[in-house]
Amino acid sequence: MDISVLGDIATRIDGRPVDLGHPRGQSVFVGLLTDANRPVPVDELIERVWGQRPPEKARPTLYAYLSRLRAALGPAGRAAQVERQTGGYVLTLNEETTAAVDLHRFRELIARAGRTTDDGKTLALLDEALSLWKADAFGALDTPWIGRLRETLGRMRLLAQLDRNDLLLRRGRHQEIFSSLRSLAQRRPLDERVTGQLMLALYRERHVAQALDCYERTRQLLAQEKGAEPGSRLRDLRLRMLNADPSLDTADGPATAVGPRTAVPGEPGRNTLPASPSLLVGRTSALAELDAWRSTAPSPVVVISGLGGVGKTALALRWAHDNAAQFPDGQLYVNLQGFNPVVPATRPETVVRDLLSALGVRTRAIPAGAAAQYALYRSLLARRRILLLLDNAHDVEQVRPLLPDSATCRLMITSRNRLEGLVGAEGARSITLNVLSTEAARQFLTVRLGDRRTSAEPDAVGAIISRCGKLPLALAIATARSMSRPHVPLSVLAEDLRPSNTRFDVLETGDRYTSLRGVFDTSYNALPPDSARMLRLVALAPGRDFTPAVAAALTGLPPARSEELLSNLESAHLAHRTSPGRYALHDMVRLNATERSAGHQPAQERSAALHALIGFQVRTAAAAHGVLNPCVPSSAAIADVPEDATAPPADLDQALRWFESECHGLPQVIRLAGQMNLRLEGWRLARDIHPFLRRGGHLHDLLAVSRAGLEAAMALDRPGVESLRSSARRDLASALLLADQPSEQAVDQLCQALTYFEASGDLFGQARVHQELAAAQLAGGRRSEALGEAVLSLKLCEAAGDAAGKADALTVLSQCLAGMRRYEQAESRGRAALEACRSAGHPDGEASALQALGHIATGxxxxxxxxxxHGDALVLFRRLRDAPGEADSLSGLASAHAALGRTRPAGDAWLQALALYRAQHRDARTRETEERLRGLPAG
Structure with missing residues (x-):
């Protein structure tokens, strides 16, 4: 198998081209290929293919593309397979195929070239890497993610070209690149490195005037475009040309615009770096970013920031050691102790004296004043190729005085804070280090514990990774604990890590410098009081992420102030944005903040914050429900409580977006309300999110929420409670029917609800229950009973004056008649239902009526x-984002196509329906659809 993406995308199996289909399908392929043999989460893959704003049904469309990709790669067998794993989808390539992918081969060759100190071998590796390119990567594909990846790879290609030029110039082979350098300089007139290379080649060809003209053009362009002068490298090269420096003519002279290599005072090439880490996994992209910074970044400063324990120092040290040869005049390290739990942060005045000593200045020769010391420090760095690593910085002011004024030096800074002042004001490159991917974390454990142990207990390994939050420090402590107990199964450690309230105790080392709790304590202690309070309270919020509005409800602060404090937490890497307007806490941060809250926050304040949060979510859900389901009474109306003053969403899309963003956390809010004895709030929330969960096909959550709502209603003791209980029973019955549960369970709940509605004379409630009973009887194959329930529901709706209910009852009646093969009557009722829905402004009912008419026409x-x-129903269900309705319409559409002998459209529609049924866990419909697909004729 052969795969090429460095140019047009081309895939061949046994020499025959593979048709990867539509450009979107090719984007899916590229999205998996770049992380071959590692799972790509579904949400991340969707973003890679469609960007930040995917279409409404991106997920089922993605499944269809994946299915076609599997078929296209089928002849490759084990050489290339698309598989679903726990972490997402993975393109599994065997070793031979991986080596044949030009993208992976290019990356490997560049990495090897960076590690090789022999110029001849480096040149050969760069030549081979560059020969893999045919044109710009990924052909005509154009998505935001592919654009960023194309740009990154383009930078790597350019750096490889420039490194190759340096090597050839160093070997006196300037004539080989003369023409390409001229072309490159025309394309990159502001690139001082390219200009320097061309100047040197021209000079060696005795075109001194042209070389100086080249400098002058770049100088003028820099002044016009950036208001800047050329850097010291280029200025120095020009001066040496004017002085006819003889070293410029020698093959082993300078290869770029760098002056002669002169050692700093004292020991030449002094190295004070700590040892390189023995294990570094999952940091390939970060290392590549540092490579790009070294070669092309206009600023000599890079800030590596991230959560405490994420591995910033390990990354910086590995890169520093791997690139030591690029800094022959020295590699210097200082620990700034910015977050040391015992030692105060090192002041810059102390650091500069240490650096002067490391640079060979005798103590007696160090000036007395700080200004003079900084001036001497910068003068010693000028025109020298030195790498400085300032580790564990606390803030910008600790490092700003130490910034070099030299284009030849590079300064790396690690910090738990973003140091945004350096990025904004000084133009420093910023690299944010996140926790490891699941695959990298698994590799981390495998390297440390051995493949035999980890492969023997894969579930335990997965649990350890999850409970350590994929944080390198937590994983290192956990593996050290296992290594000291080689005969204890990993499942024991995984079980020890299960309780969240004792997890820090299990991961305790007894060493204050490596204590996981200590790492987070020092980050917390560095926060201002209002930011610390914000962190303590948002750690209590249920769900995996939250909005500034939720933070405002918890803290009682205005939304703008909440947003400001959350930004502060984000800058300190104690919160991170999951999407625009949403924040999350790493599990370890949340655990530490929860401990702090329990220890330092009065119980009354925590309880008040949670009460406020629950009230906010109840009010917002009720407002969104009113927009989403205007024909259905709100929870406030059923409970006979005052309507909430919360402003409703502007339209249906906004209401759906709110529910979609909150749906993962709202079931937990319902459970929290139950724990706090807020039964009415729990019932209201369950009632108001029920239609969204049903519409979105979230059947597991729908059943859980429906049962929680009934449980809350049963525990209530207030006037009118039976109305709430009956409403909850009807919601649970609806969920049971949608989830293909035995219809007897639904009938039992409906009959109990009907008893109350009849006793209270609630015609609306009776009519709706009889509609659900008709659906339950129909699902159970009892067509005559279903017809009777549908007729009764219609009469009750007419008596209650419920126009939307009457329209729905007509739809149910048409379904019952169709089940009895009375198609003419069924169609008459179905068309009446459609007209009634349109008159009542009831789009949900209109979609259901169209779907019923489709089934009637097929029958x-x-x-x-x-x-x-079915086509009309499908359009409407998609606009309403009703996933179960969409799946059923696709299935009906497929049946109609199959009846017409249209095998391909039928297969496509059933494949899309199958993906939706699987996502909704509708097992009976899934099996039925799989059977229909198997029954289609070939082709």
Missing amino acids: AGRPLDAVEH
């Missing part, structure tokens, strides 16, 4: 009419 032997009805 009556009119498949062309069925295609039209």
Whole structure:
């Protein structure tokens, strides 16, 4: 198998081209290929293919592309397979295929070239790497993610070209690159490194005037475009040309615009770096970013920031050691102790004296004043190739006085804070280090514990990774604990890590410098009081992420102030944005903040914050429900409580977006309300999110929430509680029917609800229950009973004056008649239902009526009419983002196509329906659809 993406995308199996289909399908392929043999989460893959704003049904569309990709790669067998794993989808390539992918081969060759000190071998590796390129990567594909990746790879290609030029110039082979350098300089007139290379080649060809003209053009362009002068490297090269420096003519002279290599005072090339880390996994992209910074970044400063324990120092040290040869005049290290729990942060005045000593200045020769010391420090760095690593910085003011004024030096800074002042004011490159991917964390454990132990207990390994939050320090402590107990199963450690309230105790080392709790304590202690309070309170919020509005509810602060404090936490890497307007805490940060809250926050204040949060979510859900389901009474109306003053969402899309963003946390809010004896709030929230969960096909959550709502209603003791309980029973029955649960369970709940509605004379409630009973009887195959329930529901709706309910009842009646093969009557009722829905402004009912008409047409032997009805229903269900309705319409559409002998459209529609049924865990429909797909004729 052969795969090429450094140019147009081309894939061949046994020499035959593979058709990867539509550009979106090719984007799916590229999205998996770049992380071959590692799972890519579904949400991340969707973003890679469609960007930040994917279409409404990106997920089922993605499944369809993946299915076609599997088929396209099928002839490759084990050489290339698309598989679903726990962490997402993975393109599994065997060793031979991986080596044949030009992208991976290019990356490997560049990495090897960076580690090789022999110029001849380096040149050969760079030549081979550059020969893999045919054109710009990924051909005509154009998505935001592919654009960023194309740009990154383009930078790597350029750096490789420039490194190759340096090597050839160093060997006196300037004539080989003369033409390409001229072309490159025309394309990159502001690139001082390219200009320097061309100047040197021109000078060696005795075109001194042209070399100086080249400098002058770049100088003028820099002044016009950036208001800047050329850097010291280029200025120095020009001066040496004017002085006819003889070293410029020698093959072993300077290869770029760097002056002669002169050692700093004292020991030449002094190295004070600590040892390189023995293990570094999952940091390939970060190392590549540092490579790009070294070669092309206009600023000599890079800030590596991230959560405490994420491995910033390990990354910096590995890169520093791997690139030591690029800094022959020295590699210097200082620990600034910015977050040391015992030692105060080192002041810059102390650091500069230490650096002067490391640079060979005798103590007696160090000036007395700080200004003079900084001036001497910068003068010693000028025109020298030195790497400085300032580790564990606390803030900008600790490092700003130590910034070099030299284009030849490089300064790396690690910090738990973003040091945004350096990035904004000084133009420093910023690299944020995140926790490891699941695959990298697994590799971390495997390297330390051995493949035999980890492969023997894969579930335990996964649990350890999850409970350590994929944080390198936590994983290192956990593996050290296992290594000291080689005969104890990993499952024991995984079980020890299960309780969140004792997890820090299990991961305690007894060493204050490596204590995991200590790492987070020092980050917390560095926060201002209002930011610390914000962190303590948002750690109490249920769900995996939250909005500034939720933070404002918890803290009682205005939204703008909450947003400001969350930004402060983000700058300190104690919170991170999961998407625009949403924040999350790393598990370890949350645990530490929860400990702090329990220890330092009065119980009354924590309780008040949670009460406020629950009240906020109840009010917002009720407002969104009113927009989403205007024909259905709100929870406030059923409970006979005052309507909330919360402003409703502007439209249906906004209401759906709110529910979609909050749906993972709202079930936990319901449980929290139960724990705090806020039964009415728990019932209200369950009631108001029920239609969204049903519409979105979140059946597991729908069942859980429906049961929680009924449990809350049963525990209530207030006037009118039976109305709440009956409403909750009807919601649970609806969920049971949608989830294909035994219809008897739904009938039992509905009959109990009906008893109350009849006793109270609630015609609306009776009518709706009879509709659900008709659906339950129909699902159970009891068609005559279903018809009776549907007729009764219609009469009750007419008596209650419920126009939307009447329209729905007509739809149910048409379904019952169709089940009895009375198609003419069924169609008459179905068309009446459709007209009634349109008159009542009831789009949900309109979609259901169209779907019913589609099934009726299929049963009556009119498949062309069925295609039209199901197609119209599909459009409407998609606009309403009703996933179960969409799946059923696709299935009906497929049946109609199959009846017409249209095998391909039928197969496509059933494949899309199958993906939706699987995502909704509708097992019976999934099996039925799989059977229908198997029954389709070939082709």
